[in-house]
Amino acid sequence: MKPAFSIGVDLGGTNLRVAAMHVDGVFLETLSFPTRRAAGRDAVIGDLCEAVIAIRERHGTAGECVGVGIGTPGPLELPAGILRRPPNLPGWDGFEVRKAIEDRLGHAIHLDSDANLAALAELRLGAGKIHAVDSLCMLTLGTGVGNGIILDGHVWQGMSGMAGEAGHMTVVPDGAPCGCGSRGCLEQYASATAIHRMATEMASSSHPRSGDLAARMEGDPNFDSQDVAAWAEAGDLAAQAVFEEVGRCLGLVLNALVNTLNLPLYVIGGGSAAAWPLFEPSMMRELRERSYVFRATELAGGKKTHVVPAALGPGSGLQGAAILPFVEQSALHEVL
Numbered sequence: 001m002k003p004a005f006s007i008g009v010d011l012g013g014t015n016l017r018v019a020a021m022h023v024d025g026v027f028l029e030t031l032s033f034p035t036r037r038a039a040g041r042d043a044v045i046g047d048l049c050e051a052v053i054a055i056r057e058r059h060g061t062a063g064e065c066v067g068v069g070i071g072t073p074g075p076l077e078l079p080a081g082i083l084r085r086p087p088n089l090p091g092w093d094g095f096e097v098r099k100a101i102e103d104r105l106g107h108a109i110h111l112d113s114d115a116n117l118a119a120l121a122e123l124r125l126g127a128g129k130i131h132a133v134d135s136l137c138m139l140t141l142g143t144g145v146g147n148g149i150i151l152d153g154h155v156w157q158g159m160s161g162m163a164g165e166a167g168h169m170t171v172v173p174d175g176a177p178c179g180c181g182s183r184g185c186l187e188q189y190a191s192a193t194a195i196h197r198m199a200t201e202m203a204s205s206s207h208p209r210s211g212d213l214a215a216r217m218e219g220d221p222n223f224d225s226q227d228v229a230a231w232a233e234a235g236d237l238a239a240q241a242v243f244e245e246v247g248r249c250l251g252l253v254l255n256a257l258v259n260t261l262n263l264p265l266y267v268i269g270g271g272s273a274a275a276w277p278l279f280e281p282s283m284m285r286e287l288r289e290r291s292y293v294f295r296a297t298e299l300a301g302g303k304k305t306h307v308v309p310a311a312l313g314p315g316s317g318l319q320g321a322a323i324l325p326f327v328e329q330s331a332l333h334e335v336l
């Protein structure tokens with residue numbers, strides 16, 4: 001039998017990425033181009049399907065294509081494949097993305113949300129592989145806070161595909177309003193957007209060192225969450241206090257997740273996870289103090305609850321999309 005490959009697609013709000021992946025987990029080819037949102041949904045889906053067909057033809061001689069896996073921003077209703085008010089694809093609410101793609105390609109696809117697929121990639125190729133586990137929970141700190149839960153090797157989708165929204169667990173009951181309609185969600189205290197807002201609030205607070213941060217922010221209109229991290233790393237106490245709060249809020253949510261799921265591995269990914277040394281101490285202190293299951297697990301026969309930064313980079317959503325057809329055909333377990 002010819003060696004198999006899959007095709008993965010990461011349909012992002014900014015970029016559309018398509019790749020062919022060999023069964024050993026290595027990309028054979030990756031393509032990336034802007035998502036032409038202004039041209040409309042049909043144009044974007046047309047670009048996507050053209051790229052899938054072209055890349056499949058180019059690699060058809062290398063082996064059998066086991067399927068096409070596609071990741072989209074959530075929330076995504078499954079198995080129907082209908083987008084529900086996706087913040088990163090405004091105007092796509094109610095769009096039947098599975099039907100639109102399958103109609104054009106003329107065959108079934110494998111579909112899931114990008115946060116779930118990033119978690120699947122971490123399981124098979126990243127932190128999950130390093131720790132030799134088959135279940136994990138991942139939080140992705142980006143513009144928002146994504147979440148994916150993998151149980152026994154498979155994405156836990158829930159009844160309607162919308163499981164894994166721990167980014168909208170409440171950490172401050174009357175806190176900052178959130179795009180989901182609630183208030184005080186983790187997303188409002190741990191996303192890149194939140195870090196910038198919290199730094200702005202800190203700069204005008206009564207914190208004894210707020211003046212330095214305020215001056216730094218006023219001097220740079222493009223000051224963003226990465227600058228807050230750099231400023232904290234340079235020793236600014238007010239900026240460090242922002243990341244202590246990020247860690248504390250992550251610890252609150254990890255407490256709930258660890259106590260509920262008792263999984264062996266929790267992974268923190270996304271761009272803001274690079275600030276790991278800044279938020280890890282308060283995160284782990286909060287988790288250890290609050291979580292009975294975390295503490296008790298350490299006493300249970302050498303087992304340990306691991307909380308680690310993601311091993312894969314920003315391409316993990318695309319990797320997960322390409323892995324999905326293999327996982328759903330149970331063809332990958334012995335090779336990855």
Ligand SMILES: [Zn+2]
Nearest residue numbers: 168178180185
């Ligand atoms: Zn929310």
